[in-house]
Amino acid sequence: MSDIYTADPAIVPIKRPTRWHIAVFLAPAVLVYTAIMILPLIETLRLSLYNLVDGQTAFVGLSNFATLFSDPRLSASFWNALGNNLIFFVIHMLVQNPVGVALAAMLSIPKLRFATFYRTAIFVPTLLSFVIVGFIWKLILSPIWGIAPGMLDVVGLKWMFAPWLGRPDSALITVSLISVWQYVGIPMMLIYAALLNIPEEVLEAAECDGITGWGQFWKIKLPLILPSIGIISILTFVGNFNAFDLIYTVQGALAGPDGSTDILGTLLYRTFFGFQNQMGDRSMGATIATVMFLIILAGVSLYLFVIQRRIRRYQF
Amino acid sequence: MAKARTSLVRSGLIHLALISYTLIALFPVFLTLINSFKSRNAIFRDPMAIPTPSTFDLVGYQTVLAQGDFFGYFQNSLIVTVLSIALVLLFGAMAAFALSEYRFRGNLLMGLYLALGIMIPIRLGTVAILQGMVAAGLVNTLTALVLVYTAQGLPLAIFILSEFMRNVSDDLKNAGRIDGLSEYAIFFRLVLPLVRPAMATVAVFTMIPIWNDLWFPLILAPGEETKTVTLGAQMFIGQFVTNWNAVLSALSLAILPVLVLYVIFSRQLIRGITSGAVK
Numbered sequence: 001m002s003d004i005y006t007a008d009p010a011i012v013p014i015k016r017p018t019r020w021h022i023a024v025f026l027a028p029a030v031l032v033y034t035a036i037m038i039l040p041l042i043e044t045l046r047l048s049l050y051n052l053v054d055g056q057t058a059f060v061g062l063s064n065f066a067t068l069f070s071d072p073r074l075s076a077s078f079w080n081a082l083g084n085n086l087i088f089f090v091i092h093m094l095v096q097n098p099v100g101v102a103l104a105a106m107l108s109i110p111k112l113r114f115a116t117f118y119r120t121a122i123f124v125p126t127l128l129s130f131v132i133v134g135f136i137w138k139l140i141l142s143p144i145w146g147i148a149p150g151m152l153d154v155v156g157l158k159w160m161f162a163p164w165l166g167r168p169d170s171a172l173i174t175v176s177l178i179s180v181w182q183y184v185g186i187p188m189m190l191i192y193a194a195l196l197n198i199p200e201e202v203l204e205a206a207e208c209d210g211i212t213g214w215g216q217f218w219k220i221k222l223p224l225i226l227p228s229i230g231i232i233s234i235l236t237f238v239g240n241f242n243a244f245d246l247i248y249t250v251q252g253a254l255a256g257p258d259g260s261t262d263i264l265g266t267l268l269y270r271t272f273f274g275f276q277n278q279m280g281d282r283s284m285g286a287t288i289a290t291v292m293f294l295i296i297l298a299g300v301s302l303y304l305f306v307i308q309r310r311i312r313r314y315q316f
Numbered sequence: 317m318a319k320a321r322t323s324l325v326r327s328g329l330i331h332l333a334l335i336s337y338t339l340i341a342l343f344p345v346f347l348t349l350i351n352s353f354k355s356r357n358a359i360f361r362d363p364m365a366i367p368t369p370s371t372f373d374l375v376g377y378q379t380v381l382a383q384g385d386f387f388g389y390f391q392n393s394l395i396v397t398v399l400s401i402a403l404v405l406l407f408g409a410m411a412a413f414a415l416s417e418y419r420f421r422g423n424l425l426m427g428l429y430l431a432l433g434i435m436i437p438i439r440l441g442t443v444a445i446l447q448g449m450v451a452a453g454l455v456n457t458l459t460a461l462v463l464v465y466t467a468q469g470l471p472l473a474i475f476i477l478s479e480f481m482r483n484v485s486d487d488l489k490n491a492g493r494i495d496g497l498s499e500y501a502i503f504f505r506l507v508l509p510l511v512r513p514a515m516a517t518v519a520v521f522t523m524i525p526i527w528n529d530l531w532f533p534l535i536l537a538p539g540e541e542t543k544t545v546t547l548g549a550q551m552f553i554g555q556f557v558t559n560w561n562a563v564l565s566a567l568s569l570a571i572l573p574v575l576v577l578y579v580i581f582s583r584q585l586i587r588g589i590t591s592g593a594v595k
Contacts, residue, residue: 019418019420021498021499021500022414022418022420024410024500025410025411025413025414025503026410026411026414026415026426028406028407028410028411029407029408029410029411029430029470029474030411030426030430032403032407032463032466032467032470033430033433033467033470033471035467036438036445036448036463036464036466036467037433037438037441037467037468038432038433039444039448040441040442040443040444040445040447040448041436041438041440041441041444043441043443043444043447043448044440044441044442044443044444047443047444099337102333103334103337106330106333106334107334109327109330112327112330113331114331114334117338118334118335118337118338120582121338121341121342122337122338122341123578123582124341124342124345124575124578125341125344125345126524127524127528127574127575127578128345128528128571128574129527129528129529129530129546129549129570129574130528130530131528131530131546131549131550131553131570132348132549132567132570132571133344135553135563135567136344136345136347136348136567137344139348139560139563139564140344140347145359145360145363145560146360146363147347147363147364150363150364181340181341184341213326234435238435238437242437242439242440244439244530244531245529245530245531248530249530249550265439268442272442272443273535282443282447285443286443286444289440289441289442289443292440293436293440296435296436296437296440297436300435300436
């Protein structure tokens, strides 16, 4: 037992012989979490400062980052991946969250019939794995099968059809929308919960003042659910900047066509493991992971220290 | 309620919008399921039709079951998911109990330390995790996946469970103490049964990302013996891209367990979300 105390500096201050049980309760979780999550994370950050020099691993300072930002081939794919990732995120914010809020607003109308059914059904895609989602959409959008052109034909829009996933100018948007389709259930559920928590008295007071329908949504409900929208935004941000699976299943590790759907997750995978004629590189992999870590950290801190403090919270 | 005045037209439009979105959400799944039971010709001739006796064909399922070891993959996924959930719940509840029940120096700090993992994805440590697993000889074992998923699930589990444990009555615990129960007995015999609903919520939240994960199986356990369903389906489809029957059947086989579990647990899941467990 005593080595658990010394192994974890955070528990040391509670060294009071009478309360061993606190350490026993905390130890398993802290050990697993520290060993599998925190230490590897720190080790990855550390590895980004090392590289092979004459076959020996040596400390190279920030030169890996310099290579990442200046080497013509690497920096081109890095900026491309970062740009694509930003677009990926912006599409999620512009489509997924408003659609999620709209669905939640409709579902939360009192006495709406079939609300449970709608809610259950709309959440189904969120539970499916990326592999399933990716391939289903690949098949649907495939020109060979003809589901998508056939359905567009029904509404007279067949001319619009193109192999969207195969064209560099539309592939990223298509993949983003597939991801939106899959994840719209999460903002829907969280906003739905937030809307249910608005006290009836507040809404009744609004109605007494003649604020109903749309006006009520914009003036009363929206300000009250802003904190939830903030949480959803940060969850979307973290999820998007570490996304990998969907792109990998739909477009492969090369994130084609022509790197047009490459995001940081797929770039990390290719750099770390190598792909086809490219050799895997542990140090550069760690460097990209570090950059992703810094981006996510910056986003989360921005949310925690700036946005969350400015959002007005109402206590009922 | 004054809002009952909502006009018929307006509620009609709302139902129309919700029905349209429900169709968008369910259509791809439905399409996959019906076509997996059809012959190759029927899949292409009339993709939207429901299988009839003349177009009904199980050739896709036969290929899948003959080619890939899907039962083995299911077993792997099941072992990994169940063990990880069990460990997350046990370790998570113990830590949550320590954090919510006792005042000790470093309590807040420990809480923050354990909450870090909610925001920072474990994936970013992959380079070092793989290195560590290689050093420990755990590559291509299910143990590696269980360890990673346990670490991944713990932060959120501790966070949610400690919220719930704060609500367990102090009188009950103190009565237990007066009756001479040890702290361990108080935890296992008084507190755990009371937070069972919260445990179920955590279990569902933990289960979905583990069952669906592709990244860690691909990196830590890509061997034939340790493939999970998600990875197995991915690789199988990669090999049989042109065999549409087989692809659709593999997809259906991968969808079904999730749908069954969802139907069983959906009330629990939705109650968990709407009760504010993840706010």
